[in-house]
Amino acid sequence: DAGITQSPRHKVTETGTPVTLRCHQTENHRYMYWYRQDPGHGLRLIHYSYGVKDTDKGEVSDGYSVSRSKTEDFLLTLESATSSQTSVYFCAISEWREGPDTQYFGPGTRLTVL
Amino acid sequence: AQKVTQAQTEISVVEKEDVTLDCVYETRDTTYYLFWYKQPPSGELVFLIRRNSFDEQNEISGRYSWNFQKSTSSFNFTITASQVVDSAVYFCALSEAGRGSTLGRLYFGRGTQLTVWP
Numbered sequence: 309d310a311g312i313t314q315s316p317r318h319k320v321t322e323t324g325t326p327v328t329l330r331c332h333q334t335e336n337h338r339y340m341y342w343y344r345q346d347p348g349h350g351l352r353l354i355h356y357s358y359g360v361k362d363t364d365k366g367e368v369s370d371g372y373s374v375s376r377s378k379t380e381d382f383l384l385t386l387e388s389a390t391s392s393q394t395s396v397y398f399c400a401i402s403e404w405r406e407g408p409d410t411q412y413f414g415p416g417t418r419l420t421v422l
Numbered sequence: 423a424q425k426v427t428q429a430q431t432e433i434s435v436v437e438k439e440d441v442t443l444d445c446v447y448e449t450r451d452t453t454y455y456l457f458w459y460k461q462p463p464s465g466e467l468v469f470l471i472r473r474n475s476f477d478e479q480n481e482i483s484g485r486y487s488w489n490f491q492k493s494t495s496s497f498n499f500t501i502t503a504s505q506v507v508d509s510a511v512y513f514c515a516l517s518e519a520g521r522g523s524t525l526g527r528l529y530f531g532r533g534t535q536l537t538v539w540p
Contacts, residue, residue, distance in 0.1 A: 339526050350426075350513060350530035351467075366527065398467065400528075408455055408517040408526035413467040 311335050312414040314399050320420045327386040329417050331399030333379075339402045340382040341411065344368065344395040351398060357382055389421045425449060426516050428531035435504050436539050443499045443534045445514030451475075453519040456490065456497045457528065461511040473497065504538045511535050 311334030321327050331340060338359055343351040343366075353366030355374040363374050371393060373385045386393055396418050400411040427446045435441045447456065458470040471481065473490055481488045485502045501508055515528040 341527065343528075343530075348532060350532040351515075351528070352530070353527050356527060396465070402526050404526060408519060410457070410469055410472050411526065411528055412469060413459075415466055 312401055314414040314417050316417060318418045321389050322422050323390055324388050327389050329384045329397055331382045331414055333401045335401055336379060337401040337403050341400040342384045343398045346395050391421050394421045395419060425529040426514050426531035428514055428534050430534045432535045434537045437505060438503050440502050441504050443512050445497045445531060447495050447516045449516060449518055451518040455517040457515040458499050459513045506538050506540055509536060509538045
């Protein structure tokens with residue numbers, strides 16, 4: 309199994325509070341991704357990173373920011389959480405070898421915003 | 423527009439039946455990759471298969487098989503002799519490798535919930 313951990317695994321917070329989710333990998337992969345999973349939508353990309361300090365937006369990036377100061381850590385921040393951000397968040401890692409390699413996913417973080 | 427369509431939202435079968443999960447994709451890239459993931463009730467996402475657009479050979483792995491047809495833009499997944507442990511949500515996903523594509527990002531279908539009854 310790919311060495312990917314996410315913390316916290318569960319979090320309940322209130323509307324308007326900041327929240328940071330952490331993804332940690334031990335595989336030294338360049339590419340890291342944050343997805344959210346909602347019923348009826350599958351998984352949708354929030355942000356991704358292709359190296360330290362190199363990040364870009366995905367299709368549902370509004371209300372989220374990310375940072376990657378070390379290869380192994382990719383942080384997702386909700387500056388001011390809203391109820392629409394209640395979701396399960398997955399981090400993924402991969403490499404690029406003559407094309408996109410398989411993405412391996414962390415265990416997920418279930419976030420509830422009240 | 424949805425790049426990956428899994429038209430079957432839910433499928434129920436009885437153990438030992440064969441079941442096929444459909445996946446239709448849409449892309450303009452000539453180089454792309456297709457994936458299947460399994461999400462059991464415990465919630466993790468488990469990688470099953472990766473296939474590139476230049477390899478149309480069907481693949482079999484135990485009770486699992488995949489049928490890739492570029493002519494119909496489909497990448498269907500068959501489970502032979504299904505078992506209760508196969509009960510899960512199955513996701514098909516597409517990654518594009520053409521110029522301008524978001525590096526390695528996966529476009530997911532909405533998933534098919536498979537329930538296998540004993």
